[in-house]
Amino acid sequence: MTANTEHRTLEVYASHGPASRGRFLDEQEHQSPTSRTPFQRDRDRIIHSGAFRRLKHKTQVFVYHEGDYFRTRLTHSLEVAQIARSMARALGLNDDLAEAVALAHDLGHTPFGHAGEDALDRLMTEHGGFDHNEQTVRVLTQLEQRYAGFDGLNLSWETLEGVVKHHGSIKDRTTLRPAIIAIDKNMDLQLERHSSAEAQLANLADDIAYLSHDFDDALRAGLFGIEDIRPLPQVGKALLDIEKNHGNLELSRITHELVRRLISVFVEDILGVSAGNLAALQAKHADDIRNHKMPVIGFSSGMAADLETLREFLFKNMWRHYKVNRMSSKAKRVVTDLFDLFMSEPNTLPSDWQFSGGKALSDMTNSDRARIIADYIASMTDRYAIIEHERLFDLGPILR
Known part of the structure; x- marks a missing residue:
C-alpha cells in the first residue's frame, strides 16, 4: 500500500484517509498500519462528544416521555450510520467516512425536534436566525470544548465537507450562514462542487432511515393503521410479501418486517443505480466524483417518485397529525x-x-x-x- 491509500481495499475513487486534505490544526497523525485513519479518528471524536450523547434524549418525532420505544435523534443517527456504512462497503467506498458524516449530521438539532428549531429560528429572526445544519457546524468547530489544544473536534476536511453539504452542493453563496462562511474561509470546502460519494451516501441514508422508521413509530403510536398504508407504493407490495410468507402476525412483527423490506428495497435501488453511475463515470480519483456534473449516488426516477409519495403521506398523517x-x-x-x-x-x-x-x-x-x-x-x-x-x-x- 502507498502512503495515500487505506490499509484495506477500496476503489480508486473512494476517499482514502491517508490522502485527506487534513485538519484546520495539524495534529501530525501517525500513519502506521496499527493507527486509526483520519476518518476513524473523526468517527471516534463524534461518538465521544457531549453533543452526541445528548442526542439520546432529543426528539425525532415524539417527545421522550411519550414512550421509551420511540426513536430519538441518537437512535436515528445510529440507524443512518448503519445504512450508510453498509452501502459504502458494498460499493467499495470508505465506510469510515460515510459513518462519520452520518453520525455527525444531526448534532445541531434543538430539543423537541423541528418544533424546537422553528421556535428558535423565529426568536432569532432579528439576530441572524437559527438553522440546525449551521448549528451542527458550530458544534463541530466551536462549541464542543473538550480538547486541550483547540475548540470543536478539529475534524478532517472530508468529514466537514460532508456535513456542510449534507443537502448537496451550495451554488448560491448569498444563502451561506456565518459558521459555514467561517469554516469555508479557513478550509476552502469548495462549496460549489459535489461532496464525496461517501457523503452523498450518508445524505440518502438519512432519507431511507427516517422514511422507513417513521412508519414503525406512527403505527405503534396509532396515528394510522396498516390498511391506511396498504395503497402506498412499495408498502403494499411489502405487506403482501409478509402475509404470504408469515400469515397473520401481531402489529409489532408486521411493522418490523415492513421496515426491513422497505430499507432493503431502497438500498438495493441506490446500489444498482450508483454502481452503474460510477462505472459509466470511470472515475480515477475522489475529485472526479466531486467535479461531475451531477451526483453519482442516487435513486432511480421511479424509486425517487415512490419516496416522495411516502414523504407526502407521512407529512399529512404523521408529522402534522393533531397529536x-x-x-x-x-x-x-x-x-x-x-x-x-x-x-x-x-x-x-x-x-x-x-x-x-x-x-x-x-x-x-x-x-x-x-x-x-x-x-x-x-x-x-x-x-x-x-x-x-x-x-x-x-x-x-x-x-x-
Whole structure:
C-alpha cells in the first residue's frame, strides 16, 4: 500500500484517509498500519462528544416521555450510520467516512425536534436566525470544548465537507450562514462542487432511515393503521410479501418486517443505480466524483417518485397529525419562555453560560447575547428543557 491509500481495499475513487486534505490544526497523525485513519479518528471524536450523547434524549418525532420505544435523534443517527456504512462497503467506498458524516449530521438539532428549531429560528429572526445544519457546524468547530489544544473536534476536511453539504452542493453563496462562511474561509470546502460519494451516501441514508422508521413509530403510536398504508407504493407490495410468507402476525412483527423490506428495497435501488453511475463515470480519483456534473449516488426516477409519495403521506398523517401538533405547540412554548427569560434576565442562566470570552452577557449586544442563549437552548435535551422550564416558571409549593 502507498502512503495515500487505506490499509484495506477500496476503489480508486473512494476517499482514502491517508490522502485527506487534513485538519484546520495539524495534529501530525501517525500513519502506521496499527493507527486509526483520519476518518476513524473523526468517527471516534463524534461518538465521544457531549453533543452526541445528548442526542439520546432529543426528539425525532415524539417527545421522550411519550414512550421509551420511540426513536430519538441518537437512535436515528445510529440507524443512518448503519445504512450508510453498509452501502459504502458494498460499493467499495470508505465506510469510515460515510459513518462519520452520518453520525455527525444531526448534532445541531434543538430539543423537541423541528418544533424546537422553528421556535428558535423565529426568536432569532432579528439576530441572524437559527438553522440546525449551521448549528451542527458550530458544534463541530466551536462549541464542543473538550480538547486541550483547540475548540470543536478539529475534524478532517472530508468529514466537514460532508456535513456542510449534507443537502448537496451550495451554488448560491448569498444563502451561506456565518459558521459555514467561517469554516469555508479557513478550509476552502469548495462549496460549489459535489461532496464525496461517501457523503452523498450518508445524505440518502438519512432519507431511507427516517422514511422507513417513521412508519414503525406512527403505527405503534396509532396515528394510522396498516390498511391506511396498504395503497402506498412499495408498502403494499411489502405487506403482501409478509402475509404470504408469515400469515397473520401481531402489529409489532408486521411493522418490523415492513421496515426491513422497505430499507432493503431502497438500498438495493441506490446500489444498482450508483454502481452503474460510477462505472459509466470511470472515475480515477475522489475529485472526479466531486467535479461531475451531477451526483453519482442516487435513486432511480421511479424509486425517487415512490419516496416522495411516502414523504407526502407521512407529512399529512404523521408529522402534522393533531397529536404531534399538540406536542409541538407545547414544545414551542417551552423554548419561547426560556429564550425570553434568558434574554431579559441573563443572570438566570447557569454560571458558566453567563460569560463568554471574559465578557458578561449583560454587557453584550442583543444579537451576541441571543446567539449564546440559542447555543445554550439548542444544547438542551428535551428532558432538561422541561426541567429548566419547571424550575423557572412553576413556583410550586416551594421555590426551587
